[in-house]
Amino acid sequence: MNKGQACRAILSAAIAVSLTWSAGAVAAEPVGPRLTEKLRGLLVKEMVEIESAMQETYSAIIQGKHDEVAQKGQAIHDSFILEQSLTEQDRQDLMAAVPKEFLQMDERLHQLAASLAEAGKQQDSQAQVETFNRMTESCVACHSRYVTDRFEGLEGQSNLMSW
Numbered sequence: 001m002n003k004g005q006a007c008r009a010i011l012s013a014a015i016a017v018s019l020t021w022s023a024g025a026v027a028a029e030p031v032g033p034r035l036t037e038k039l040r041g042l043l044v045k046e047m048v049e050i051e052s053a054m055q056e057t058y059s060a061i062i063q064g065k066h067d068e069v070a071q072k073g074q075a076i077h078d079s080f081i082l083e084q085s086l087t088e089q090d091r092q093d094l095m096a097a098v099p100k101e102f103l104q105m106d107e108r109l110h111q112l113a114a115s116l117a118e119a120g121k122q123q124d125s126q127a128q129v130e131t132f133n134r135m136t137e138s139c140v141a142c143h144s145r146y147v148t149d150r151f152e153g154l155e156g157q158s159n160l161m162s163w
C-alpha cells in the first residue's frame with residue numbers, strides 16, 4: 001500500500017465510524033421493551049390519556065373555549081407518571097432503562113403543557129396554537145427516536161426535528 005492508498009483507507013474508516021455515530025444519534029434504541037411491565041403499563045396509560053386530552057384541546061382551541069384549554073393543559077401536565085405514582089424501585093428501574101434525553105423530552109412536554117394551561121388562562125388563542133404545535137412536535141420527536149419499534153412510519157424522521 002502506498003501513502004495515498006493508506007490515507008484513503010484511513011479516511012474511509014473514519015467516515016464509516018462517523019456514519020455509525022450519527023446513525024446512532026438519530027435512531028436510538030426503542031424504549032418500551034426495556035421498561036418493566038409495570039412502567040410500560042403506566043406509560044401506555046399516560047400516552048392514551050395525553051392523546052385524548054390533545055384531541056379535546058384542539059377542539060377547545062379552535063372554538064375559543066379558553067377554560068377548557070387551561071383545564072386540559074393542566075391535566076396533561078399532571079399526568080406526568082414519571083414523577084408520580086412511582087415507588088423508589090420503579091424510579092431506579094426507569095433510570096436504568098431510559099437515556100437521559102428521553103427524560104428530558106418528557107420533562108419538556110410537561111413544561112409545554114403548563115404553558116398551554118397558562119395560555120388558556122390568559123385567553124390567548126395565538127399562544128395556544130403555538131404551544132399546541134410545539135407539543136405535537138414533541139410527540140413526533142420522541143416517538144421517532146424511541147418508539148420506532150411500533151411507529152415504523154416515523155423511522156428516520158427524528159433528524160428533521162430540532163429536539
Ligand code: HEC
Pocket residue numbers: 031032033040043044047048050051054102103105106109135136138139140142143146147150
Ligand atoms: C419522552 C418521550 C415521549 C413523548 C414526548 C411522547 N410520547 Fe407517546 N409514547 C412514548 C413511548 C415510549 C411509547 C411506546 C410505549 C410502548 O412501549 O408501548 C409511546 C406511545 C404512545 C401512544 C400509543 C399508546 C398505546 O396505545 O399503546 C400514543 C397514542 C402516544 N404515545 C401519544 C403521545 C402524544 C399525543 C404525545 C404528545 C402530546 C406523546 N405521545 C409524547 C414516548 C413519548
